[in-house]
Amino acid sequence: MLKSGDRSFQPFKGRTMAMIFAKPSMRTRVSFETGFFLLGGHAVYLGPDDIQMGKREETRDVARVLSGYNDIIMARVFAHQDILDLAAYASVPVINGLTDYNHPCQIMADALTIIEHIGHLEGTKVVYIGDGNNIVHSWLLLASIVPFHFVCACPRGFEPDEKTVEKARSAGISKIEITNDPKEAVKGADVVYSDVWASMGQKDEAEYRKQRFQGFQVDEALMEIAGPKAYFMHCLPAERGVEVTDGVIEAPNSIVFPQAENRMHAQNAIMLHLFGL
Missing domain, CATH: 3.40.50.1370 (Aspartate/ornithine carbamoyltransferase)
Structure with a gap:
């Protein structure tokens, strides 16, 4: 449907996604943000300086705060443990956008x-x-x-x-x-x-x-x-x-x-x- 230009399928209407980027990336950001938007949703980009997860604020706190605002969280991080901690403390789905361990x-x-x-x-x-x-x-x-x-x-x-x-x-x-x-x-x-x-x-x-x-x-x-x-x-x-x-x-x-x-x-x-x- 998306390839044909059909924009009638809007299952994510009214939903928001928080995107955490400890590691910057063109493809990961644009593919998630555009894909979520084309299906009716709104994505929020949080760059390396916006959160400093694990330094300025503990990962478990970030997970619970973002869960209160968003329907889903995507994170692209260095340490694989960070994605595991996010998933453990978030009350919404967490997507692994890349870690040093896997992609x-x-x-x-x-x-x-x-x-x-x-x-x-x-x-x-x-x-x-x-x-x-x-x-x-x-x-x-x-x-x-x-x-x-x-x-x-x-x-x-x-x-x-x-x-x-x-x-x-x-x-x-x-x-x-x-x-x-x-x-x-x-x-x-x-x-x-x-x-x-x-x-x-x-x-x-x-x-x-x-x-x-x-x-x-x-x-x-x-x-x-x-x-x-x-x-x-x-x-x-x-x-x-x-x-x-x-x-x-x-x-x-x-x-x-x-x-x-x-x-x-x-x-x-x-x-x-x-x-x-």
């Missing part, structure tokens, strides 16, 4: 994108190349629920959290591989996925990481090994010429921008679900 809204958008382009997520081979970060943790958590083949190719010392890997493997639903060989990893991939090598809060490590991640750039040669049917995905923002070449992002099999748009649609679906609509 579930992104992976819901990714799943939607794969379903749109391949027709199904089950049974696909998704190969992530780069740092074993919060995106990888969310892929692993999804793999403990939906059956597909997930491979994370990362340099030694940059593997994802061992407990999360074990959780995904012990679910016995998906094939999980952690490797240090990107060329071997991408063979037969349906999706090749990349992310920045130095996330927010790691920019002082950027040069060191560039050295350690040599050979892990997704370039045309790597996509050729993956094969002509492999799609390229990236959660953005991308450092073109670092973790991915400009040519790969701009190639016909890159679905990076439909993927970015699907953040809004996936998040709208999450909020509809949380409201029981």
Whole structure:
């Protein structure tokens, strides 16, 4: 309905959402704020200087105050414990807009994108190349629920959290591989996925990481090994010429921008679900 320009569906009319941003973000802010507005609601942006959660005011106090004003809270934070504390003390639904540990809204958008382009997520081979970060943790958590083949190719010392890997493997639903060989990893991939090598809060490590991640750039040669049917995905923002070449992002099999748009649609679906609509 939204893609067709139909604005008659207004299930969030009269509802408000508080958006807490300890970490700034273009996509997360615009996709949540626009999506909530297009469905009839009003979103309030609270930036890093508006709250200083955990410093100027305790997280449990923020949760209870915002619950009194709003129907839902979305938070994009550093420490995963902050989102858990918000959820524990809030009396309204709390959405994880990203933590240092995971990024579930992104992976819901990714799943939607794969379903749109391949027709199904089950049974696909998704190969992530780069740092074993919060995106990888969310892929692993999804793999403990939906059956597909997930491979994370990362340099030694940059593997994802061992407990999360074990959780995904012990679910016995998906094939999980952690490797240090990107060329071997991408063979037969349906999706090749990349992310920045130095996330927010790691920019002082950027040069060191560039050295350690040599050979892990997704370039045309790597996509050729993956094969002509492999799609390229990236959660953005991308450092073109670092973790991915400009040519790969701009190639016909890159679905990076439909993927970015699907953040809004996936998040709208999450909020509809949380409201029981």
